Structure formats: C-alpha cells, structure tokens
Amino acid sequence: MADTVFDFFEHYELPTPTLGIDEVCELLQEGFGLRARVTELGSQQDQNFLLRGENDSPIGVLKLSNPVFSEAEIALQDLAATTVAERNPGTRTPRVVQGPRGPMSMWLNTSQGRIHGRVIEYMAGSTLMGSGYLSPATVARMGELAATVSVALSDVRHPASSRVLQWDLRHADRVIGALLSDEPDLDVREFCSAIAESAGRQLQPIRSLLPVQIGHFDITDDNVIAASTPGALPDAVIDFGDVAESWAVSEIAVTLSSLLHHDGVTPADAVPAVRAFHAIRPLGEIEVDALWPLVALRGVVLVLSGRAQVRLDADNSYADEALDREFRILEHAASVPFEVMAQVIRRAVGFAPRAQPTWNMAPLLGGVGTPVILDAGTTAPLNDEGRWLHQGALTDAALTELDGGAAAVVAPAWTPRLTGAPARTPDAPATVPTALTVWLARDTPIDVPPGGRLTCTESGVSVLVDQHIVNFTGVPDSTAQRGLLPARIPIEIQFTRADAGTVPLRVAAAYAPGWRCLAGDPAPVVGMPPSDVDDVDDTLARRERVIAEVQEHYYAQPPRIERGWREYLVDTDARVYLDMVNNVASVGHAHPKIAEAAHRQLRLLNTNSRFNYAAITAFAERIAATLPDELDTVFFVNSGSEATDLAIRVAMAATGRRDIVAMREAYHGWTYASDAVSTSIADNPNALATRPDWVHTVDAANSYRGVHRGPDATRYATDAVRVIDDLGVAGTPPAGFICEPYFGNAGGVALPDGYLKQVYAAVRRHGGVTISDEVQVGYGRLGDWFWGFEQQGAVPDVVAVAKSVGGGQPIGAVITRREIADRYRSGGYFFSSTGGSPLSSVIGLAVLDIIEQDGLQENARVVGGHLKSRLVVLAEKHSIVGTVHGSGLYLGLEFVRDHATLEPATEETHAICDRLLELGVIMQPTGDYQNVLKIKPPLCVSRVSVDYFVDALDRVLTTGW
Known part of the structure; x- marks a missing residue:
C-alpha cells in the first residue's frame, strides 16, 4: 500500500481526517516525544495543526495527510520542498522538523486508522488568503515564485510523480465529467459545462505538444507567505501536497487562477504574473495559447470540487468558506474569450500577435464618397469645454457636418473615444470602439457581394461573406428589412470573424489588442483606407531619457x-x-474664461513687464484689494519659489540684516534663498544639516505629532519667541520670520491659536519683518478665510503667493507695505521679465473673477x-x-x-x-x-x-x- 500512488478516479470522495485536539496531543507525545499547544488550521483534504511551545513560539505545523496518499507520495513532497530550497536559497520552503527522536515524520495509529503525520517548519509571516487587494508587485512576485519553483523542479524525477490528482489539469476533462453528474444545481452545472467545453476545444489541437514536468501546481494565494512588514512581497512557498507530473504551463495557470477572486483583480491585472514568470521560465507560443483555457479549467475544477467536498464533508468550514471566491475565479476566468486573453498575453511577453481579420473585397456602402472623419479622442477639439461628458456630443457633431454638406461622417474604430466616457469609475471603462460609427446623409443600400447573405438581427443587420461577418448595429426594422441603412442616425459597423461570437461594441484599452484577433478594422467596409492604430506609447521612456532624473513624475508607471x-x-x-x-x-482644469482671456491677450500683446499696459495695474489692484489696507504694494514673479525668495530678500533689504528665522519641516521653494529656509527632510534628507548659518529654525508647530501635542501646543509660540529673543541678545536680531500660516507641507495642519500673534510681535519688537508663505493655502482654499493668516488673526508684513494665482499659469506675487518695498531700492532695482506680463496679468484677473463669480x-x-x-x-x-x-x-x-x-x-x-x-x-x-x-x-x-x-x-x- 505504501508504494501505491493515488488515483483520483478511484477515490472521488476524499473526506479529511477529523481527529480531535486531545488525540492529536497524545499522538504528538507518543509518536514524536513532543508536547505542544495545538491549534487546528484549515485544509481541503488533509488536517493541519499549528504547534506552539511553552513560550508560545511556533514549533511547526503538523500535517496529517489524507490516508489515501502513499508514503512514496509524501516522500516526493519532501523531496520537492528540499530541492526548491537548495536551488533557490531566497525562496523559503518548509522542511520536516528535527524533534527529540529525529525527523518528525511517521505513520500514526489513530482512532480513524493509520495516518501519516509530519511536523514541518513554521513559515513566519502571513499568506495572501482572503479576497483583499493584491498590488501589481505582489501579482508579479506570484509569477516569479511559480517560475522559480518550476525551474527548480524541471529535471526532478520520482516514481510517485505519476499520481493522478483531481488538480492535474491534464485530467480536467475527466474530473469535470465525474463531478458534473453529481452537481445538483442546474445553473452551476450548465455554466461549468459550457466553459469546460469551450476550453477543451481550444486545447484539443495542442494538448499533446505541451511540455510535461514535475511541479508544485498549487502556488496560490493560500500557499505563499510574506513577512509581516509593510510592503513585503511573498518569499515562501508552502504545501507541496499537490506535487506531481503535469503540463509545465499548469504551474502559472494555477497561480493565475488564485489571483482572480481578489478585490479589483481582472484578467488583465493578472498579466504581470505571466510576464514575471516568462522572464524566469520562458513560455512557448503553444503554452501561451493554452494558458487561459487552463486557467478557466482550473476554475471549473475548483468550483465543482469545492461544492462536492462540502456536500461530502459538511463540517469542513475551510472548503465551505472557499465556495464564493472559487466561483468568482471561474466568473473572471470566463469573462474574456480565450483567444483574446492569448493575444493580450502574447503582447505582454513579446510574441507577435496573431493575424486580425482583414477586408479585401469591394465596400458594402457605395456612393458615400470620402466621409468626414470625426476625432473623438482625448485631445480632440470636439471634447473641449467638457463636451465629452454629454452622451449626444458625437452625434451632434456628425449632424452638423451632414448639414454642412457631407455625404457621410465616420468615427473610426479602435481609437479610444473620450466623447461620452464616464467621469468616475473604479475600473478602466470600455472606451475603445471595436466598431466604426457612421452617419449617412441619406438612406443607403448595403451592397451585398455575390455569395454574401444579409440577415436581420435583433440589433440591426448582418452580412455573412467569406467566413466573415459585418454587423450593422442600430438599424431599425423599417429599413433593415429592405437592406437599407437609415440617414442621420449613428450606425455601428463591426467586422469580425464568422466564429468570433459576440464582440462588444466597446472594450477596455487593456483588452483592445486582444479583441483585434476576432474583430478587424471596418474602415475598408465603407470604402476608407485602414486606420493607423499605434498601440505602443513610448512617451514615458523618451521623457526619462531626456529629462533630469531628479525632476520626478508622479507614480512609477503613470498614465499619460x-x-x-x-x-x-x-x-x-x-x-x-x-x-x-x-x-x-x-x-479647475481648462476653465473657458482663462482660455478665452489668454487667447485674446496673445492676439494683442505679450511682452516683458517693464512696458506700460493696463493689465498689470488692474491685476495688482485686485490682489491688493483682497488684503488688509496696509498691504498695498505688489511685486510680480513667476512661481512660489521666486515669491518666497523675493520675500526673504525684501526682508533683508528692509532691515539691513541677513538672519532669517523659519519653521522646521517646511518647504518654501527651490531657489537659493527659498531652499535655504526649507527644512523638509522629504524634499532634502540633509535639510537641517545643510542650512546656511544665517538660517535659524524653530520647532514645527504641529499639535498632532510635534514636540508639543494637544493642549501643550501653546508652548510652540513661547519657544519660538525665545529663539527670536536669544538672537537679539546675541547681537544678530532676525531680518525676518517666515512660515506658512497653515502648515501646508504637513498636510494642512492648523497652527495653535495665537501662534502668529505672539511670534509676529516678537519679530517686530526686534525690528524684523514677518512673512506669510501663502503659496499653498491662500486664495480662498481654506474656505472660511481667503488668506491663511486670517485664521490666526494676525497681519504679516509680507505675503508671498503663487500656485492658485494663475490657475496653472506660472504667476507669483509678493505683497507688502509701501515703505518696506521702497527699501528694496537699496539693492538696486527689481525686474522679472514675465512676472506680471500682459498674459499673466489677464489670466490672474480671470482667476480672481472666477473665484468670486463661481463662489x-x-x-x-x-x-x-x-x-x-x-x-x-x-x-x-x-x-x-x-x-x-x-x-x-x-x-x-x-x-x-x-x-x-x-x-x-x-x-x-x-x-x-x-x-x-x-x-x-x-x-x-x-x-x-x-x-x-x-x-x-x-x-x-x-x-x-x-x-x-x-x-x-x-x-x-x-x-x-
């Protein structure tokens, strides 16, 4: 019996061992001389227990194997785990634990018969079990682990590898056939049967060509472990219970299936695992074609096996809890046609795409001339000023062209359309049309070619010709029966293979390259040349080649x-x-009033700010009007960095001093002076250590995580005043004090009540100038106050502002009292070529108008x-x-x-x-x-x-x- 390997088809029913905790404790002591605290873990067909010692530290996991598995099979599992660990030291795998009497692995005589027990190493960390989110990095690591194990076991040979498991996808058709007959739910039975039949048809021509080897074949979210540190990726593989010989590609197929029940994971989201697998263990083209049908078959087997196990073993909560997620796996696996996923995967691993259908006959629409092409893409003028939000915008534009004399108007297929796209979606929406949309000036007959057949459908008309179908969707019955396409309504024309099945009229961009193996370009159907669709966007790569690395962009893989x-x-x-x-x-982005103001001014004048023109005066007056009366004099610059830099220079000129006091953990800009007073370690890890000697800092007045918290935050002002007074005593009274009146860099932290009043008073007592950096928080953003300093009930001597001022145009300003501004003359004159230019000034005025008029x-x-x-x-x-x-x-x-x-x-x-x-x-x-x-x-x-x-x-x- 010990040498006989398991054959699922002789053991359809695999009830798990159900030993009690007390008996397990006795077996541990009698068999292994081990005392431990025992906690049962889940398993579908074995029985597992976590063992802990007296100090509560894990000893290992006791695995009681299902009695149907032989000693040779258990030895194969141990060999596989050891081989992977030896050949890939970076991949943790569980070994048999050495106990007081040697390796803890033996046959045990239990109340339920003879059962093999092993204590295997406890793998610290946690599995990915459950249906929570998996990051792309985690998904990719799953592929890496699957490939690493596959390569490590590729040359292993063992007599027990011929075991026949229900999970071996080579036998999926037999397993499914055996389980389907006992499935009581008709809907489940029909759903599983249809998917299995479709997958079988895809695999039949290639199954004999697929490479075979020993593998783990269960590297799933339940069987990998990551360290319990934030961001840690899985580095351990456990549960070698399904080791056998099977198709090598099944390794990654099983892994992929386990990802599909996780929150937000779609088939396209699983592709990084395939790419990572292929980088270590290259897939053959035939394996790529087989991969997604195998994922689907794995889903069918999971569903039917899980449901059968629960019917057999009603108390198996592990199997019962898995039913919903296993069905989600199957639904996701079947949600995209196998050929489409094969194309998506081919593209991901660098294989050439399969040929797409092409139209080589005469057009089906005659007499339409050269249609007007409508661009509905992201940058199309058609979508300006938010018109893309209106569902009828595309048809309105087409009808305008028809009214202007066009015989036909066409929106091409396969180019993403923004027009009509949804605004807030948790998933990438279907924005790529597989069909061309045409609007005709008059009713137009369909020229069915010889040998073609026209058929009326529920949605319009189809023409079958030469193993291809052209679908005309949106044709009403009144004209469909006569083979006519009606005038002035949108008709979707889709060109597919005759065996393609239903192809959606819109697909998500991630799947568009895949769908093109089933649906071709319908442009030639209406007499147009084929569309030029470029699926490769190298913008990011080119940017990274030519722009300094330190000038970062958001996200590692940002959308364009x-x-x-x-x-x-x-x-x-x-x-x-x-x-x-x-x-x-x-x-708001692309505000029409800003665009109009800029367009008009650029047609008039844009020059440097030393000329005399009205806009700069009007803009300065409007900004000053938002501030207390004493802040009446304006300097214009181009950015927040320039504004804070100039504010500091103004303070130095006004006082004839050089020392500046600044709040720690703040960011004020990248110019020399603004950077000098910036102490955010996020922007510069050496910020404090590299400050020039004329910069003095006070504690960040953060009442949540600073040195003074909660009610004690009132001490920040006292501490800051002490620093200012000490500078005065030392003979270096500050030229000025700069801080954000609302601590923006820390995430919008309010300063303690009265902070600025006390600190400003101390600065002024020593003859210094107070600067409010409003670059981030000013201009109405705080809601209750237009300027941040208003929340503090304190008026600064100098205000620096930018960002919001221009609504995207680079505009910065420094506003101060006339006598302070006049002292800047001591250093010569001030000049900014484009600060306050005609263009910047009219845009700045428009921004103020919008804030006021739009509330x-x-x-x-x-x-x-x-x-x-x-x-x-x-x-x-x-x-x-x-x-x-x-x-x-x-x-x-x-x-x-x-x-x-x-x-x-x-x-x-x-x-x-x-x-x-x-x-x-x-x-x-x-x-x-x-x-x-x-x-x-x-x-x-x-x-x-x-x-x-x-x-x-x-x-x-x-x-x-």
Missing part, C-alpha cells in the same frame, strides 16, 4: 494625461481620473466641510488613520501604524496612493514622513466627486493596498 476639465484629468486611453491633489489648477471660496467651505466630516468618520472606522488635518479644500489625512507612538505609515501611504490611482483617483503623499494624503483638489470640486473619493479610499482601507 493629455486633458483636464474641472476636477478631472484624462489619459490617452480616455480614462477619466478624479484629481484630488492639484491646487495648481485652482479654479469657489464658498464651495471650498461647504464641500470641504462635507469632505472633512466624511474623513473624520473614516478615521473612526480604520485604525491606520491617525487624524484629519486642515480646513476647506486643504486637508490632510495622516496615516500611522501606532496611535500611541505615531509611527508613520510611510510605505502604506505610497501604496494607498497607487491603489487609488487604479480606482481612478489622483492622490499623493506629503509631510516629512510622506505619510499624509495632501487633499487639495481644484476649488470647483463637487460634492459627488469628494464622496467618490472617500468611498474609494474606504474601499482601499477595507480591502487593502
């Missing part, structure tokens, strides 16, 4: 953004993202207040949230690992931002520890959008990142 509108950003695949971080676009400060107050209240509720729900900072539409959500120590959750914050991008939200971290979400969207953001943001964030914090 080419359009903005209000609070939205749009990529070249026509996916719309919610922009929750962009305070540069203060009044954007009030929107910041109301919508920002609603957003903050929802974030507070979120903080109560998720322990990773430390606190909510900010006011209006300058908020910060701080993440911590421990509420007592406030250990920053830096890695988690970056991962959360990456996950939000997948859900369609642009977000970035801030703060010295990069553990705060800087929530500062365009001031026009709607309540619906901020609700979407919080819902997406809640999903991330619930399901993982």
Whole structure:
C-alpha cells in the first residue's frame, strides 16, 4: 500500500481526517516525544495543526495527510520542498522538523486508522488568503515564485510523480465529467459545462505538444507567505501536497487562477504574473495559447470540487468558506474569450500577435464618397469645454457636418473615444470602439457581394461573406428589412470573424489588442483606407531619457494625461481620473474664461513687464484689494519659489540684516534663498544639516505629532519667541520670520491659536519683518478665510503667493507695505521679465473673477466641510488613520501604524496612493514622513466627486493596498 500512488478516479470522495485536539496531543507525545499547544488550521483534504511551545513560539505545523496518499507520495513532497530550497536559497520552503527522536515524520495509529503525520517548519509571516487587494508587485512576485519553483523542479524525477490528482489539469476533462453528474444545481452545472467545453476545444489541437514536468501546481494565494512588514512581497512557498507530473504551463495557470477572486483583480491585472514568470521560465507560443483555457479549467475544477467536498464533508468550514471566491475565479476566468486573453498575453511577453481579420473585397456602402472623419479622442477639439461628458456630443457633431454638406461622417474604430466616457469609475471603462460609427446623409443600400447573405438581427443587420461577418448595429426594422441603412442616425459597423461570437461594441484599452484577433478594422467596409492604430506609447521612456532624473513624475508607471476639465484629468486611453491633489489648477482644469482671456491677450500683446499696459495695474489692484489696507504694494514673479525668495530678500533689504528665522519641516521653494529656509527632510534628507548659518529654525508647530501635542501646543509660540529673543541678545536680531500660516507641507495642519500673534510681535519688537508663505493655502482654499493668516488673526508684513494665482499659469506675487518695498531700492532695482506680463496679468484677473463669480471660496467651505466630516468618520472606522488635518479644500489625512507612538505609515501611504490611482483617483503623499494624503483638489470640486473619493479610499482601507 505504501508504494501505491493515488488515483483520483478511484477515490472521488476524499473526506479529511477529523481527529480531535486531545488525540492529536497524545499522538504528538507518543509518536514524536513532543508536547505542544495545538491549534487546528484549515485544509481541503488533509488536517493541519499549528504547534506552539511553552513560550508560545511556533514549533511547526503538523500535517496529517489524507490516508489515501502513499508514503512514496509524501516522500516526493519532501523531496520537492528540499530541492526548491537548495536551488533557490531566497525562496523559503518548509522542511520536516528535527524533534527529540529525529525527523518528525511517521505513520500514526489513530482512532480513524493509520495516518501519516509530519511536523514541518513554521513559515513566519502571513499568506495572501482572503479576497483583499493584491498590488501589481505582489501579482508579479506570484509569477516569479511559480517560475522559480518550476525551474527548480524541471529535471526532478520520482516514481510517485505519476499520481493522478483531481488538480492535474491534464485530467480536467475527466474530473469535470465525474463531478458534473453529481452537481445538483442546474445553473452551476450548465455554466461549468459550457466553459469546460469551450476550453477543451481550444486545447484539443495542442494538448499533446505541451511540455510535461514535475511541479508544485498549487502556488496560490493560500500557499505563499510574506513577512509581516509593510510592503513585503511573498518569499515562501508552502504545501507541496499537490506535487506531481503535469503540463509545465499548469504551474502559472494555477497561480493565475488564485489571483482572480481578489478585490479589483481582472484578467488583465493578472498579466504581470505571466510576464514575471516568462522572464524566469520562458513560455512557448503553444503554452501561451493554452494558458487561459487552463486557467478557466482550473476554475471549473475548483468550483465543482469545492461544492462536492462540502456536500461530502459538511463540517469542513475551510472548503465551505472557499465556495464564493472559487466561483468568482471561474466568473473572471470566463469573462474574456480565450483567444483574446492569448493575444493580450502574447503582447505582454513579446510574441507577435496573431493575424486580425482583414477586408479585401469591394465596400458594402457605395456612393458615400470620402466621409468626414470625426476625432473623438482625448485631445480632440470636439471634447473641449467638457463636451465629452454629454452622451449626444458625437452625434451632434456628425449632424452638423451632414448639414454642412457631407455625404457621410465616420468615427473610426479602435481609437479610444473620450466623447461620452464616464467621469468616475473604479475600473478602466470600455472606451475603445471595436466598431466604426457612421452617419449617412441619406438612406443607403448595403451592397451585398455575390455569395454574401444579409440577415436581420435583433440589433440591426448582418452580412455573412467569406467566413466573415459585418454587423450593422442600430438599424431599425423599417429599413433593415429592405437592406437599407437609415440617414442621420449613428450606425455601428463591426467586422469580425464568422466564429468570433459576440464582440462588444466597446472594450477596455487593456483588452483592445486582444479583441483585434476576432474583430478587424471596418474602415475598408465603407470604402476608407485602414486606420493607423499605434498601440505602443513610448512617451514615458523618451521623457526619462531626456529629462533630469531628479525632476520626478508622479507614480512609477503613470498614465499619460493629455486633458483636464474641472476636477478631472484624462489619459490617452480616455480614462477619466478624479484629481484630488492639484491646487495648481485652482479654479479647475481648462476653465473657458482663462482660455478665452489668454487667447485674446496673445492676439494683442505679450511682452516683458517693464512696458506700460493696463493689465498689470488692474491685476495688482485686485490682489491688493483682497488684503488688509496696509498691504498695498505688489511685486510680480513667476512661481512660489521666486515669491518666497523675493520675500526673504525684501526682508533683508528692509532691515539691513541677513538672519532669517523659519519653521522646521517646511518647504518654501527651490531657489537659493527659498531652499535655504526649507527644512523638509522629504524634499532634502540633509535639510537641517545643510542650512546656511544665517538660517535659524524653530520647532514645527504641529499639535498632532510635534514636540508639543494637544493642549501643550501653546508652548510652540513661547519657544519660538525665545529663539527670536536669544538672537537679539546675541547681537544678530532676525531680518525676518517666515512660515506658512497653515502648515501646508504637513498636510494642512492648523497652527495653535495665537501662534502668529505672539511670534509676529516678537519679530517686530526686534525690528524684523514677518512673512506669510501663502503659496499653498491662500486664495480662498481654506474656505472660511481667503488668506491663511486670517485664521490666526494676525497681519504679516509680507505675503508671498503663487500656485492658485494663475490657475496653472506660472504667476507669483509678493505683497507688502509701501515703505518696506521702497527699501528694496537699496539693492538696486527689481525686474522679472514675465512676472506680471500682459498674459499673466489677464489670466490672474480671470482667476480672481472666477473665484468670486463661481463662489469657489464658498464651495471650498461647504464641500470641504462635507469632505472633512466624511474623513473624520473614516478615521473612526480604520485604525491606520491617525487624524484629519486642515480646513476647506486643504486637508490632510495622516496615516500611522501606532496611535500611541505615531509611527508613520510611510510605505502604506505610497501604496494607498497607487491603489487609488487604479480606482481612478489622483492622490499623493506629503509631510516629512510622506505619510499624509495632501487633499487639495481644484476649488470647483463637487460634492459627488469628494464622496467618490472617500468611498474609494474606504474601499482601499477595507480591502487593502
């Protein structure tokens, strides 16, 4: 019996051992001389227990193998685990533990018969079990582990490898046939049967050509382990219970299937695992074609086996809990045709695509001449000013062309269309049309070629010709029966293989290259030349070759953004993202009033600011009017860095001194002076150590994580005053003091009440100048206050502002009192070529008009207040949230690992931002520890959008990142 290997078809029913804890403890002592605290773990067909010693540290895992498995099979499992560990030291695998009497592996006489027991090493960390989110890096690591094990076992030979398991995909058709007959649910039976038959047809011509080897064949989310540190990737493979000989490609097929039940994982999201597998263990082209049918077959076997196991073993909670996620695996595996996924995978691993259908006959539409081509893509003028949000925009544009005399208007296939695309979607929407859309000036007959057959369908008309089908969707019955395409309505023309089945009219960009093996370019069907579709975008690679590395971009693999509108950003695949971080676009992206003002001024004049023109005067007057009366004199520059730099120079000139006091952990810019007073270690890890001797710092007045917290935060002002007074005593009174009036760099942290009043008084007592850096927080963003210093009830001597001022145009300003500005003359004169240029001035005026006329400060107050209240509720729900900072539409959500120590959750914050991008939200971290979400969207953001943001964030914090 010990030499007989298992054959599933002789043992359909595999009830697990069900020994009690007390008996297991006795067996451990009698068999292995081991005393341990025992906790049962889950298993579908074996019985597993975690063993802990007296100090509660893990000893190992006791595996009681199902009695049907022979000693030779158990030896094969141990050999495989040892071989992988020896050949890949970086991959942890469990070995048999050495006990008081030697290796703890033996046959045990139990109340349920003779059962083999082994104590194998405990692998520290945690599995990916459950249905939480898996990052792309984790998905790729799963592929790497599968490949590493496959390569390690590729030359292993063993007599027990001929065992016949229900999980061996070579036998999937037999397993499914055996289990289907006992499946009581008719819907499940029919669903599984249809998928299995389709997969079988795909595999039949190639199954005999697939390479075979010994493999693990169960490297799944349940059987890999990652260290319990943030961001750790799986590095251990456990449970070698399914080791056998099978198709080598089954290794990655099984791994892929285990990913598909996780939150947000679609078939396309699993592709990084294939790419990683292929990089280590190259796949053959036949294996690529077989891969997705095998994933689907694995899903069918999981569903039917799991349901059968639960019927057999009603108390097996492990199997019962897996039923829902196993069915999700099958649904996802079947959601994309096998040929489509094969094309997607071929593209991912660098294989040439399969040929797509081509039209080589005469056009089916005659007499339409040369159609007008409508561009509905991301950058198309058709989509300007938010017209892409209107479902009828494309047809309206087409009808305008027809009214102008066009015989036909066409929107091409296979080019992403922004027109009509949804605005807020957690998944990449279907924006790529597989069909050409045509509008005709008059009813037009379909010229069916000889040998062709025209058929009326539920959605229109189809023409079958030469093993291809042309579908005309949207044709009403009144004209379909006569073979006519009606005038002035959109007709979708799709050209497919006759055996393609149903091809969606729109597909997501990730799958578009795959669908092109089933559906071709319909342009020649209407007499147009084939469309030139370029699926390769090398923009990022070219950028990284020519732009300095230190000038970073958001995200490791960023979408290519080419359009903005209000609070939205749009990529070249026509996916719309919610922009929750962009305070540069203060009044919203692509505001028509700004575009109009810029367009008009560029047609008139744009020159340097030393000429006399009206706009610069009007703009300066408007800015000064928003400030206290004494702040009446304006300098114009181009950026926040220039503004804070100039403010510092103004203070030095006004006092004849050089020493400046600045708050720590702040960022003020990249010019020499603004960088000198910037002490954020996120922007410069050596910030404090590299300050020039004329810069003196005071503690960051952060009442949440600073040196003084809560009620003690009032001490920050006292401490800062002491630093200023000490400088005076030392004979180096400061020229000025600079800080943000609302601590923006830390995520919108309010300064303690009265802080600026006390500090400003101390500075002025020593003859210094006070500077308010309003670059991030000013201009109505805080909602209740137009300027940040207003929250403190203190008026500075100098205000520096930028970002919001230009709504995307580089505009900065420094505003001060006339007598302070006049003292700058002591150093010569000031000149900025384009600061305050005609173009910048009219744009600046337009921004102020929009803030006032569109009520954007009030929107910041109301919508920002609603957003903050929802974030507070979120903080109560998720322990990773430390606190909510900010006011209006300058908020910060701080993440911590421990509420007592406030250990920053830096890695988690970056991962959360990456996950939000997948859900369609642009977000970035801030703060010295990069553990705060800087929530500062365009001031026009709607309540619906901020609700979407919080819902997406809640999903991330619930399901993982």
